[in-house]
Amino acid sequence: MIASDLDGTLLRRDGTLSSRTLRALRSAESAGAEIVLVTARPPRFVDRLAEAAGLTGTAVCSNGALVYDIGTRTVVSSRVLAVTVAQRVATALAAVLPEVGFALETGNQILYEPAYRLRLSEDIDAELPVGSLADLWLTDVPVTKLLAWSDRIDADTLLAAARQGVGLAGSEVQFTHSGGHGLLEISAFGVTKAGTLAELCAGRGIDATEVIAFGDMPNDLTVLDWAGTGYAMGNAHPAVLAAVPSHTVSNEEDGVAHVLERLFGPPTAP
Structure with missing residues (x-):
């Protein structure tokens, strides 16, 4: 293979x-x-x-x-990543990095709250804004990843901060990044x-x-x-x-x- x-x-x-x-x-x-x-x-x-x-x-x-x-x-x-887990992790991460914005990737769409301002030209037809961060957690669509983004913090720093500062919530998820500018990718634990x-x-x-x-x-x-x-x-x-x-x-x-x-x-x- x-x-x-x-x-x-x-x-x-x-x-x-x-x-x-x-x-x-x-x-x-x-x-x-x-x-x-x-x-x-x-x-x-x-x-x-x-x-x-x-x-x-x-x-x-x-x-x-x-x-x-x-x-x-x-x-x-x-x-998939349970939305309740995504919410707990986002809350913990926002306490460490309050300027971070969040989005949920479903495989078909990206649901994003106002602070998440990353836009990809290839995803313009898949982006679905919600009115507030609280609205993000109301989705009933299966979630594949929680995305955390900052226009000021690079992905390596985000990854290190998430691993060190999220605490118990971090034991429920897998943190990584794939090189996107200021983009942290969060999956269900073990994925x-x-x-x-x-x-x-x-x-x-x-x-x-x-x-x-x-x-x-x-x-x-x-x-x-x-x-x-x-x-x-x-x-x-x-x-x-x-x-x-x-x-x-x-x-x-x-x-x-x-x-x-x-x-x-x-x-x-x-």
Whole structure:
């Protein structure tokens, strides 16, 4: 199995999948490898990428909260975050960092309160504002992630503050970040990319030693550590570069393709 993150890893800076990398993925599939996308992104982003690049197969989305069948656009399994837990964690985090704004990711939409001012052009059709922070906790839609954002505090500082300052509420959730500016991502306790990928592999009879993984951000560390072979991208976060012994070149230089071509031979035509 080839397990790859998307942003900063498989995709270039402009969000596209290069023809070289696409050819390398197809050569690996022809050789018998299964390609699994393992991303912080929700299914709606994977759908757009799949349409543009002709991808099929399985994706582990929302940092492990969802397993998604790309071809049928179906959520196969989910591990959601209870809204009551999200509210407790947000309250504790706001006590430590009062300027932080909050949003709830559902996989289909982002519900956000007024203090959450992060806007992504690719999500303009999925954004749903609510009138106040209190209104955020009234949703009855399953939640995949609580998002905390600040325009003044970087993601590393947010992550450290959350882990150190949230107290007991932090034992109910998983904190991480994927490099978004000032963006902290919070999932149900125990939900990680590696945990979900491990369950997926167990169902397929694939051992961790048979998995090659690629990533660039702190939320990828669990996968890069769990997989038999993990590669940090040349553009990876310093903590990832320090923790992962095997490196490839950057996403802009088709680092995933470099490794796959070495393992599976020259790419075939797309």
